[in-house]
Amino acid sequence: MDRSHSVSAPTHLQPPAEPEALAHVREDLEESHQALSDFALDHDPDLLRSKSFPHPVFGEMDLAQWIDFASYHEERHLAQIQHIKQRLGVSRT
Numbered sequence: 001m002d003r004s005h006s007v008s009a010p011t012h013l014q015p016p017a018e019p020e021a022l023a024h025v026r027e028d029l030e031e032s033h034q035a036l037s038d039f040a041l042d043h044d045p046d047l048l049r050s051k052s053f054p055h056p057v058f059g060e061m062d063l064a065q066w067i068d069f070a071s072y073h074e075e076r077h078l079a080q081i082q083h084i085k086q087r088l089g090v091s092r093t
Helices: 022-042 045-050 063-088
Strands: 052-055 059-062
Touching (some): 045 059, 059 063
């Protein structure tokens, strides 16, 4: 959650250059949440802990850690959005 250190996402994970409609972004986010939830519920926790993939900052993480990480990562983005909204004087959620 520490936002004092910024890390650029790999190119294939960066947002598109052109803004997307809010409805489309929300739909994509909901689909992503559902897919991650389905994946987590459909696989044995021991299996998830037995498979790993490196994170560019935190190093080797098992799939259970990646699933947990996704929520913290999203919280970090939400904090960034709130900060930008405050700077712009926008109060809508």
